[in-house]
Amino acid sequence: MAIFVMSELSKFMSEDFGQGDAHPQIKKVHAAPADGSIPGAPGDRTLCGKPTAAMERSDYSPPEPGSPWLPPSMRPWTCHQCDAALQAP
Numbered sequence: 001m002a003i004f005v006m007s008e009l010s011k012f013m014s015e016d017f018g019q020g021d022a023h024p025q026i027k028k029v030h031a032a033p034a035d036g037s038i039p040g041a042p043g044d045r046t047l048c049g050k051p052t053a054a055m056e057r058s059d060y061s062p063p064e065p066g067s068p069w070l071p072p073s074m075r076p077w078t079c080h081q082c083d084a085a086l087q088a089p
């Protein structure tokens with residue numbers, strides 16, 4: 001099963017940090033199944049049911065079968081619902 005790594009970004013910018021930090025912050029990293037009708041595109045919803053339209057797609061794909069579905073650098077933001085869905089037998 002092809003899995004797309006989708007970053008849910010926070011559009012909220014704290015006004016306390018007025019240093020021009022325009023980088024959106026990652027809130028959660030979700031997994032989305034492939035859309036069966038569009039090759040190479042994620043489906044409308046992540047495995048936990050959130051819409052993928054507002055998320056940023058990562059180019060990451062596991063280097064080998066059995067590797068973690070998301071890159072180690074994104075692990076702190078793992079969506080545990082998506083993670084659990086992928087771990088399920």
Ligand SMILES: [Zn+2]
Nearest residue numbers: 030048079082
């Ligand atoms: Zn999720």
